Amino acid sequence: MAGRKSDFTLTKLDDLFSTQEQRDEEKLSKIRDIPLTEIDDFPDHPFKVRDDEDMAQLIESIKERGVITPATVRQKEDGRYELISGHRRKRACELAGFDTLRCEVVDLNRDEATILMVESNYQRSKILPSEKAFAYKMRLDAMKRQGERNDLTCDPLGDKLAGTKSVMLLADKSDDSKTQIQRYIRLTNLVPELLEYVDEGRIKMRPAVELSFLDEDSQRDVVDEIDLNDATPSHDQTIRMRKFFEEGKLTTEAIQAIMSEEKPNQREKIVLRGDRVRQLIPKNIPISQTEDFVCKALEHYNKFLRSRADRDSR
Numbered sequence: 001m002a003g004r005k006s007d008f009t010l011t012k013l014d015d016l017f018s019t020q021e022q023r024d025e026e027k028l029s030k031i032r033d034i035p036l037t038e039i040d041d042f043p044d045h046p047f048k049v050r051d052d053e054d055m056a057q058l059i060e061s062i063k064e065r066g067v068i069t070p071a072t073v074r075q076k077e078d079g080r081y082e083l084i085s086g087h088r089r090k091r092a093c094e095l096a097g098f099d100t101l102r103c104e105v106v107d108l109n110r111d112e113a114t115i116l117m118v119e120s121n122y123q124r125s126k127i128l129p130s131e132k133a134f135a136y137k138m139r140l141d142a143m144k145r146q147g148e149r150n151d152l153t154c155d156p157l158g159d160k161l162a163g164t165k166s167v168m169l170l171a172d173k174s175d176d177s178k179t180q181i182q183r184y185i186r187l188t189n190l191v192p193e194l195l196e197y198v199d200e201g202r203i204k205m206r207p208a209v210e211l212s213f214l215d216e217d218s219q220r221d222v223v224d225e226i227d228l229n230d231a232t233p234s235h236d237q238t239i240r241m242r243k244f245f246e247e248g249k250l251t252t253e254a255i256q257a258i259m260s261e262e263k264p265n266q267r268e269k270i271v272l273r274g275d276r277v278r279q280l281i282p283k284n285i286p287i288s289q290t291e292d293f294v295c296k297a298l299e300h301y302n303k304f305l306r307s308r309a310d311r312d313s314r
Helices: 020-029 055-064 085-096 112-120 129-147 166-172 178-189 191-200 205-211 216-228 236-246 250-258 274-279 286-314
Strands: 031-035 071-075 081-085 102-104
Touching: 020 102, 055 085, 071 112, 081 085, 085 102, 102 205, 112 129, 129 166, 129 178, 129 191, 166 178, 178 205, 191 216, 205 236, 216 236, 216 250, 236 250
Parallel strands: 071 102
Antiparallel strands: 031 102, 071 081
């Protein structure tokens, strides 16, 4: 048995001086029905609460069974409560006509609350790029602040940040790579209009990241050109815009010139079904001469149409 660590060292001190029943009672004592009027949303909450079909289903569920999983709040210095997890449940209770929300009150500082808020909302089925962007930024900022102190951990599990880059640790805890997380955080530098285009899928991630390096005036010039031409910039175009900007050459006229270029994916494509076309071409015409034959046939057909139009106009 020599050299084996005692199980005693793995036991929490609280567990040594309390029974399981006492611990359960302590947890239950932190769960209470709190008036909705006393609960404030989390500051700059990055996740949108939508009154959509999912919300309608949640309202019906709460009307029938109540709030099954308590929301999570922390008490503020002024005595009010700050919502950490459960913004959709709070909204559903409001729409259902309830006056209170069943909550678990936890003792967390702002940074710990921020990390828990972000982690709990990652469970949502739909997360927009803008939501991820600001959530990652908020959590990373909180982790960095905690890393400046030795007595704080990066999350309730107790991972120390000493000697570890916060973004690497964040990547280990998420489905996105370090590079992808950095890309998301870059999106927080976009003006709201461009960020909305990203959420809608009109602008992809990489072009959006390039645009995030432009100043606000240049970004708004891009927005104007998108609205005018009803077309978003390609990745190559945004790379050139960023290069011009860093060289001090990105003027409104330069943006207009770049955005007015025809992109390959915007050119009209004519698709001809091979089997149908081949049936109309003499068998003695080789495949290599098909295009030439079709073009000559179209020229003759155009001459026929013009002749008929001239005849009908007499």
